[in-house]
Amino acid sequence: MSTATAQKRGLGAAIWDYLTTVDHKKIAHLYLVAGGLFFLIGGLEAMLIRIQLMKPDNNFISAGLYNEMITMHGTTMIFLAAMPLIFALMNAVVPLQIGARDVAFPFLNSLGFWLFLFGGLMLNVSWFTGGAPDAGWTNYAPLSTSSPGHGVDYYVMGLQISGAGTLIGGINFLVTIVNMRAPGMTYMRMPLFTWSTFVTSTLILFAFPALTVGLFLMMFDRMFGSAFFDVGLGGNVIIWEHLFWIFGHPEVYILILPLFGAFSDIFSNFSKKRLFGYSAMVFATVLIGFLGFMVWAHHMFTVGMGPIANSIFAVATMAIAVPTGIKIFNWLFTMWGGQIKMTAAMLWSIAFIPSFTIGGMTGVMLAAAAADYQYHDTYFVVGHFHYVIVGGVVFGLFAALHYWWPKMFGKVLNEKLGKLAFWPFFIGFHLTFFIQHFLGLMGMPRRYWVFLEGQGLDAGNLISTIGAFLMAIGTVIFLINVVYTSVKEKKVSGDPWNGRTLEWSIPSPPPHYNFVQTPLVRGLDPLWVEKMDGKEGMTPAEPLGDIHMPNASILPFTISLGLFIAGFGFIYQVDDTVWLIAVFAGMGITLGSMLIRSLKDDLGHHIHKEELEEDIKKGVGR
Amino acid sequence: MSHEDVLNPKHMPHDPEKATLEGKNKFLGFWFFLGGETVLFASLFGTYLALNGSTQGENTPEHLFGLELVFIMTMLLLTSSLTSVYAMYHMKNHNFGKMQTWLAITVFLGLAFLGCEIYEFYHYIHEYGFTFRSSAFGSAFYTLVGFHGGHVLFGLSWITALLLRNRKRGLNLYNAPKYYIASLYWHFIDVVWVFIFTVVYLMGKVG
Amino acid sequence: MADQTQSKPMHKVEYEKQQHKEEMKHQVLTFALMILFTLIAFGMVVMEVNSYFIIPTLIILAIVQVAFQLYYFMHMKNKGHDMVALMMYGGAAVALLTIITFTSIIWW
Incomplete structure (x- = not known):
């Protein structure tokens, strides 16, 4: 029954442990590894795109393959790399920051991961079965509904499965943050990373259902002959665009907000100051989340919605610059007069500010609906969204990984290698994407397989490709750092950065129950409050007692596996009804697993006081 | 709280569904899920409203829909909502037997509703040749109403599983939250139906 | 506990x-x-x-x-439903926006 005492018993046991784990810290590892792998795949696709565009009239990859590359690069990076890496951070950090022993739904947390992984695998299987999706990551109809082969079907099924996982993950974090905060951890004492996780999860809750419906309609049209996007039968292709962007624009904020939170924690920590304007930061986060839902149609200015709709969405879009500006200034003021320590995490964070601000400014340019008719579907747009997503999200992920790596693995990533990875990536990033704004203004359309000679686009594209190689070098150095650190670096204490928030009050990596005794929170930056009072660690809020923990389970894996199998059935039953067997078998596995979960009582287990006392003696507890 | 206290509580608390942390989490998490479901159905309603003019031939909403059956279905589902309220009333009074009985009645009303819906779809397909594939309106209609029907089916299976699983043991702090959120789900199904009969059938008839 | x-x-x-x-x-x-x-x-x-x-x-x-x-x-x-109400109204707001969109700016 008790997997609590599961020790290392060889590889098989370790794999089984990870397959069945419901521990948020191990799920964070899973998200990190899977998200990291997809990040590399997406990066590889990006390199192939840039090599193709290195010179005019290049024929490095074929036009069809190029379409598959751009589609899979976008889809992979957004859904399979950025989202899971963010979930890795949330899983690793949020319960610790609020003083919780676990998340609200450990079983569902694990289910969310496996759904994401099987969805991601499904998408990438398409490379080997006759072609990946090729209608762009936005998958607009009728291009997508008339795309031959099964590529787009994989897009539909893969995103449907992984999207369900994301929705589950979002609800899990919402309830965790509402219900499981330690005594004294009021909402206005939560660290900014926790706050942004809360707002992000709300966005996930309200945004993903629109994608779910969009994907269902696309699935019905492609696989079951319905007519949602079939204009001949009265369908309307704009429905897809709206559904996609009602989801898609909040998705952009889902990606960036958690990293805003991470930057806030990092700036405050390495400036040795409390965050400047804490309540304004919280307010700005909530406001960005709120406004994020009212701007989606700025992706559709050229669709022909009419001047009134375009004006409304233009104004709403520009309004988002205000709370974002509040944040930028508060970060600057946090550093102002602080004792700044230039660690690798801080380096990424500081580089983020100007990079992201450039992306924000081009965002306001694009928000001007009249001007957007010129920028639309050019490389100007490509430059803009890579400035916010790479300059914001990817820089944020690197910063946050450097910052929380010791909490996750007990070792600080090598600082020298960390900085060595930063510079080529940073320079390469600006080389790659800054010039793309000008390529766009010169009229280079996005998503084109080749460009012609003698149109002034040659030099710019070459520079862009060189930059991409520099970014790849930076990424490789980071990977080397990970290996180097795990082999060569020494274990560090639980608090290597002289931290301010609760996660630094416990050992690294934390015991699986996180806190031997739930801490009592006495203010913002709770650990710092105790340090200023001359105390060693947190004051416990409860006597030492038995701890209730959830049981491990293989069911999340089987539920997801069933949907994975059923997905193939849905895709191929169009060709041959024999494949319906896969649909029934897969759904049988999924529903059967759900039924087992429902019928079998699972009350979890207790870690007894005596075991905890043992742990404390061994120094695990504090 | 020990497992024994959860499975065989000596004294039932006032709100058995929220007596444990797991119960509180389930309660809140399920409500949040319903918030997401609101957007899901709004997207389906939006699609329907965008496409309900895209008919082919005679098969328009005015021509197809008969209000008698829809009225019966509405009454069935509304009543099943009340019976599930009765079930929760008895749960709060810790009367397990009566709770099970009222939920069983809820299931029967739900089954009757589902039967009517299947009959309705069968009728449209065979009498009018109005199918999922015949027009964008057909696709939107069957998808919206069918999604609701799918929710009904899932809700029925869920409540039935609960009834069977717990028939030999009483109410406890482990199954009380499960009963409670299942009843929330059932009410939400009714909420969606109110909009379906208003937007699809009544407004379809008005034209 | x-x-x-x-x-x-x-x-x-x-x-x-x-x-x-x-x-x-x-x-x-x-x-x-x-x-x-x-x-x-x-x-x-x-x-x-x-x-x-x-x-x-x-x-x-x-x-x-x-x-x-x-x-x-x-x-x-009943009391204890503040967060519930917040999320239901949030969902309802997004739902309303969605419905308005699909009845106004969808080309017809």
Whole structure:
């Protein structure tokens, strides 16, 4: 029954442990590894795109393959790399920051991961079965509904499965943050990373259902002959665009907000100051989340919605610059007069500010609906969204990984290698994407397989490709750092950065129950409050007692596996009804697993006081 | 709280569904899920409203829909909502037997509703040749109403599983939250139906 | 882990039962009103009331009925439902935006 005492018993046991784990810290590892792998795949696709565009009239990859590359690069990076890496951070950090022993739904947390992984695998299987999706990551109809082969079907099924996982993950974090905060951890004492996780999860809750419906309609049209996007039968292709962007624009904020939170924690920590304007930061986060839902149609200015709709969405879009500006200034003021320590995490964070601000400014340019008719579907747009997503999200992920790596693995990533990875990536990033704004203004359309000679686009594209190689070098150095650190670096204490928030009050990596005794929170930056009072660690809020923990389970894996199998059935039953067997078998596995979960009582287990006392003696507890 | 206290509580608390942390989490998490479901159905309603003019031939909403059956279905589902309220009333009074009985009645009303819906779809397909594939309106209609029907089916299976699983043991702090959120789900199904009969059938008839 | 299993005095149990009974009365009243609204809605359509007013009226009736369902049947009026209300209103707001979009800026 008790997997609590599961020790290392060889590889098989370790794999089984990870397959069945419901521990948020191990799920964070899973998200990190899977998200990291997809990040590399997406990066590889990006390199192939840039090599193709290195010179005019290049024929490095074929036009069809190029379409598959751009589609899979976008889809992979957004859904399979950025989202899971963010979930890795949330899983690793949020319960610790609020003083919780676990998340609200450990079983569902694990289910969310496996759904994401099987969805991601499904998408990438398409490379080997006759072609990946090729209608762009936005998958607009009728291009997508008339795309031959099964590529787009994989897009539909893969995103449907992984999207369900994301929705589950979002609800899990919402309830965790509402219900499981330690005594004294009021909402206005939560660290900014926790706050942004809360707002992000709300966005996930309200945004993903629109994608779910969009994907269902696309699935019905492609696989079951319905007519949602079939204009001949009265369908309307704009429905897809709206559904996609009602989801898609909040998705952009889902990606960036958690990293805003991470930057806030990092700036405050390495400036040795409390965050400047804490309540304004919280307010700005909530406001960005709120406004994020009212701007989606700025992706559709050229669709022909009419001047009134375009004006409304233009104004709403520009309004988002205000709370974002509040944040930028508060970060600057946090550093102002602080004792700044230039660690690798801080380096990424500081580089983020100007990079992201450039992306924000081009965002306001694009928000001007009249001007957007010129920028639309050019490389100007490509430059803009890579400035916010790479300059914001990817820089944020690197910063946050450097910052929380010791909490996750007990070792600080090598600082020298960390900085060595930063510079080529940073320079390469600006080389790659800054010039793309000008390529766009010169009229280079996005998503084109080749460009012609003698149109002034040659030099710019070459520079862009060189930059991409520099970014790849930076990424490789980071990977080397990970290996180097795990082999060569020494274990560090639980608090290597002289931290301010609760996660630094416990050992690294934390015991699986996180806190031997739930801490009592006495203010913002709770650990710092105790340090200023001359105390060693947190004051416990409860006597030492038995701890209730959830049981491990293989069911999340089987539920997801069933949907994975059923997905193939849905895709191929169009060709041959024999494949319906896969649909029934897969759904049988999924529903059967759900039924087992429902019928079998699972009350979890207790870690007894005596075991905890043992742990404390061994120094695990504090 | 020990497992024994959860499975065989000596004294039932006032709100058995929220007596444990797991119960509180389930309660809140399920409500949040319903918030997401609101957007899901709004997207389906939006699609329907965008496409309900895209008919082919005679098969328009005015021509197809008969209000008698829809009225019966509405009454069935509304009543099943009340019976599930009765079930929760008895749960709060810790009367397990009566709770099970009222939920069983809820299931029967739900089954009757589902039967009517299947009959309705069968009728449209065979009498009018109005199918999922015949027009964008057909696709939107069957998808919206069918999604609701799918929710009904899932809700029925869920409540039935609960009834069977717990028939030999009483109410406890482990199954009380499960009963409670299942009843929330059932009410939400009714909420969606109110909009379906208003937007699809009544407004379809008005034209 | 508070002591929820403590025995309760008899009069308190009686008091709670009485309260539940009161609440149940409200529920039945709610149900009667919901049936009434449904009858009005169907009746208006069957009697072919002037179509200028009928659609807004139908929608208002539906919204009121749903509010009853949420606040009484699903107990949103009771305390401890603040976060619930926040998320339901959030969902409703996004839902409203979605519906407005699909009835106005979808080309036709």
